[in-house]
Amino acid sequence: MFRQLSRHANLNNLTSPSVPRSVRLAHRAVVFTENGDPASVLKTVTYPTLPAPPRDNVNVRFRISPINPSDINVIEGVYPSKPAPSDSLSPGHKLHQPVYVPGNEGLAEITEVGENVKGLKKGDWVVLAKQQPGTWSSARTISVEDVVKLPVDLSEVNAATITVNPPTAYNMLRTFVDLKEGDWVVQNGANSAVGQAIIQISASRGVKTINFIRSRPDTENLKKQLTELGATRVYTYDDLSDKSFYKSVKELTGDNPPRLLLNCVSGPATAQMTRLLGNNAHVVSYGAMSKKPLTLPTGAMIFKGLTAHGFWVTKWYTTHSREEREALFAEIAKLKLREPEHETVVLSSSLTDEEAGEKVREIVRKIGEGKYGKKVLLKIEDPED
Amino acid sequence: MFRQLSRHANLNNLTSPSVPRSVRLAHRAVVFTENGDPASVLKTVTYPTLPAPPRDNVNVRFRISPINPSDINVIEGVYPSKPAPSDSLSPGHKLHQPVYVPGNEGLAEITEVGENVKGLKKGDWVVLAKQQPGTWSSARTISVEDVVKLPVDLSEVNAATITVNPPTAYNMLRTFVDLKEGDWVVQNGANSAVGQAIIQISASRGVKTINFIRSRPDTENLKKQLTELGATRVYTYDDLSDKSFYKSVKELTGDNPPRLLLNCVSGPATAQMTRLLGNNAHVVSYGAMSKKPLTLPTGAMIFKGLTAHGFWVTKWYTTHSREEREALFAEIAKLKLREPEHETVVLSSSLTDEEAGEKVREIVRKIGEGKYGKKVLLKIEDPED
CATH class of the missing domain: 3.90.180.10 (Medium-chain alcohol dehydrogenases, catalytic domain)
Known part of the structure; x- marks a missing residue:
């Protein structure tokens, strides 16, 4: 004792x-x-x-x-x-x-x-x-x-x-835009836990992803990993300074430009990423890793119908029943996320x-x-x- | 000849x-x-x-x-x-x-x-x-x-x-938030043609307005004019740098904080104005007179349900029938706007x-x-x- x-x-x-x-x-x-x-x-x-x-x-x-x-x-x-x-x-x-x-x-x-x-x-x-x-x-x-x-x-x-990151990804992908096979989604912070879930959930539905990561010593290796996970394209924020980049993405997405941008970074790079979006698109923010505010081109909001929302999984839980939560976990379990x-x-x-x-x-x-x-x-x- | x-x-x-x-x-x-x-x-x-x-x-x-x-x-x-x-x-x-x-x-x-x-x-x-x-x-x-x-x-x-400014004001006030008598609306560029229409339409319904204008040599005179038009409060953007300002506005709006911010300026001051808003508020942009992008606090979007939209009256016309347009003009005519x-x-x-x-x-x-x-x-x- x-x-x-x-x-x-x-x-x-x-x-x-x-x-x-x-x-x-x-x-x-x-x-x-x-x-x-x-x-x-x-x-x-x-x-x-x-x-x-x-x-x-x-x-x-x-x-x-x-x-x-x-x-x-x-x-x-x-x-x-x-x-x-x-x-x-x-x-x-x-x-x-x-x-x-x-x-x-x-x-x-x-x-x-x-x-x-x-x-x-x-x-x-x-x-x-x-x-x-x-x-x-x-x-x-x-x-x-x-x-x-x-x-x-x-x-x-x-x-x-299972309670924070996968439901954040899952709900953001179903709440704002009715995504169909062949549609495109853009995201930053693609290497985050939510980002990786976004890649996998999208790929499981045939939804294509344009993913942004920070440039780093092992960028190519990370691009390879995310591609193996199901990412359609992986770019770095540096690519956004290249004028021809936007043209090449427009050629890639053709007449079906992305209408969903999932953001956990904020700051000026996010405003540049909105240039990849089509009309009536949605920017959904679930984080601000840059610690900078979200910057958006007002013109795109007025003339292209761009709308910006936040998503907080905590709020989702308080506004959905236990049955809805259990159904969501069952859906997520089926996906066998890495x-x-x-x-x-x-x-x-x-x-x-x-x-x-x-x-x-x-x-x-x-x-x-x-x-x-x-x-x-x-x-x-x-x-x- | x-x-x-x-x-x-x-x-x-x-x-x-x-x-x-x-x-x-x-x-x-x-x-x-x-x-x-x-x-x-x-x-x-x-x-x-x-x-x-x-x-x-x-x-x-x-x-x-x-x-x-x-x-x-x-x-x-x-x-x-x-x-x-x-x-x-x-x-x-x-x-x-x-x-x-x-x-x-x-x-x-x-x-x-x-x-x-x-x-x-x-x-x-x-x-x-x-x-x-x-x-x-x-x-x-x-x-x-x-x-x-x-x-x-x-x-x-x-x-x-009648076809551009009053319908912009009228539609922004009815489309995003179900405003009731006693509710508050915040706007910048309050001296613009749309801004003045917003003041008058709001006042005609008992909706109170918090209006921002640029500081200028005749600020007091302009405040008086907008107040005569129906503005509840008129402030300058300079007031936003004063920490006690937010507290005084919170006391003013009490348990019914504004849920609509109408923006024709953009830039960092607009982000500061969002601090006056309550939960589940909407920022609606119809201009960007500062020629700067719209800056929004990501945290307010995630945790307070802030949403940002644009409004373009041209789009409204293309998506509404002639009968709806005539009904709108009839409503606006009744208001006897200055x-x-x-x-x-x-x-x-x-x-x-x-x-x-x-x-x-x-x-x-x-x-x-x-x-x-x-x-x-x-x-x-x-x-x-």
Whole structure:
């Protein structure tokens, strides 16, 4: 017991001193108590094994939880949706100070079902329909209302990354323009997770894609990879400065010019890309990686009927039913999307909270410095007791 | 006859030498044969009295024809719609070289009706439903299909300026947001002809307006004028640099923030104005007087549901029936809009074509230099014969 107290002595008093020593300290969460630089404000806490779930609730353990760019923004306090503060991560066990558990996405597995829970059983894979549910934790008790069961034929990584990027791509491709086989779509940031999903979903329907990426040392290699994924053409933003480029794309798309431009970059290059579009086209933005505003030629809006929209998958979830979400996941599962390039980072059971916290801060610091070229998936093990 | 030949000796051979001397040269048009600076390429030509209109046609004389900014762009060749070339301004009288007659708007009066023309009689006031009909002329023969009869209770100036600016304002206010009494609309370029129509139409429905104008020596006077016209608030773009400004506007609009921003300026100030908008708002652009692209905050598009559209009244006309156009003009006539500030420029009958051409070039030169603060209305008299 001495060892245990010492291992958890660095919780900054987040764990109530009233927890009886006989309670097994068995779960772990990454938390923050106030917004700020994730490389400074994140900590981990350990909390007691969950009691049996109450009526209409289930206990879950999280198998994998991605670190998405928006999670970083949530911790910084610059994202419009925020997790609710929790003063208890394990029912009956109150924390001294409310904490926020980040993580908007993740694959959970049901470990125990409460009374009156129908259609779900131990071992089922689920995701959480609730926004900002706090997936950077090893186990939680969740209302059955917030649980969406996944199709059975998904890989663990595809299941853990199914709620944000693929639905963003899928919905943007069906909401704004009625795309038919042979139609063209233009996108920037084509190497992003959403971009790769756009390429694959389009290709599965015979929709052709004109993809833009940043020029980089291995541009040709990346072009090859995206082409293998189904991209029809891959260009760099540099091509947009070449006047003859527009002519060659016009020849390519002929009398069926693109009417959909999917944007996660913004800035002046996006305005140039609108020159590739036909009449009554739509620019749909889901990000602004350039950190610059979206710039659009007013003339194209007035005379060519160009319209600009944003797309936020969080809003899609709040305006669509559980049945619609399940139907969407079933559609996405059928597509057998290639797993995003990823690196799994384990917060191992043998780490103290202090060590685990330091590891998390180190990861987000590296992400912030752009040192990960791939998606980081957190695997948070229950701490040793 | 000698005098007449000499007066029309500077037509650059546009008038056919085959016109018999006995034909009375009785009408006049402003024309150009190739695109370029209007202060250089415009000429006037004189052509014979119109014969009686054929079946399903009417003869009209133009009473007043505005010079709109888009007319200048048409002559420069930078506007997407163009007049058709005419090789005959008077049926049966062919020109050596086809000419373009500018002018998209104007009040015409029927002077003679052809066989089978119903519902129209001599003296009726009409406008032309056809785009780029060439209103900078004194008389033309027009197919009855292209004629829309005006309500009887319009002033001459309001009738001559009814087809472009008021329908732009009216349609933008009804197409994108279902505005109710007490709702707010934001606009820039509030002193433009469309801007003033927006103020008046909004006020007539109890819709409140937040109006932006450029700072100028007589700002306070202009604010007073727009307020008298019905503007709820008038600000300058300078106010947008003041952080407390946004708070004060938020207090003003309370829990009913504006959801419509009407833009004819573009550039970075328009992006700042979007901060005044509530969720699910629409930016509708009908001009870009700053000659800069439209800049929008991508975050507002993604997280606040901001959408951006263009509006072009020419497209509205091509997609709406004659009945819908007449209904719109009837609605606009009821509003008794204040006449736009204007100056009427007469191309008097006593001028030679050379003199008339020089006068037109001088006017458009002054317009190009921004020396007219008001709308110029051309009144083209038939030349003396």
